[in-house]
Amino acid sequence: MAFASAASHRNAIADINVTPLVDVMLVLLIIFMVTAPLLDQRLPLALPQSTERARTEPRIVELAAEPGDVFALDGRTLAPGALQAELVRLREAEPGLALRVAIAPDADYQTAATALAAADRAGISNLKLE
Template identity: 45%
Template structure:
């Protein structure tokens, strides 16, 4: 009769060991998460927040520039040519460079007139240019 030495033995007693592999895996994952998150949580950002004043700030002055269908320019009700437009915009920028210039064009106006108005506004030093309809 043959007997095998590698045959599994039948165990009647309960297994007394705890499998710690899943516990170690979870702990390592949590360690990595905390190592990544900890610098973001503890780091502060230096900020200089504005102090609110009791009076609201005064809105900047506004100017209206319209390009006509015939290629002319109307700045705050004054009809101007291209040279006069540049001089008038330079004068506005000299008085207050924070002036908001609202540039609009007639539906029949050519694009070149609108581009000329924008170039004159940019050349005068006005930085707040709004485009209207």
């Protein structure tokens, strides 16, 4: 008898029962069909309008520092002593001024320090180093 039951298990069908899988898929299909129209509905909202002006990008002034304490502000060559005064004048004219400092690769550290110190003493806090 024991041998007969082992033999019957060898002949058993080894397929997966797909009926529960089909049931789950049909339930998911029905759920998606019911909820799909709900996704397209929109709720009308009356949003308040902003009273603040749109922010504008700050004007970017380029300061080039060349070897030998040679400075150029937007293409105009300046002496090291006049650099800070010119930066103060520009900052007072435009408080949101942005300064892009381009230091030449062959410039010494003193030239770079002079340019950055002049910007700091002028009160310019928006800097970009290149």
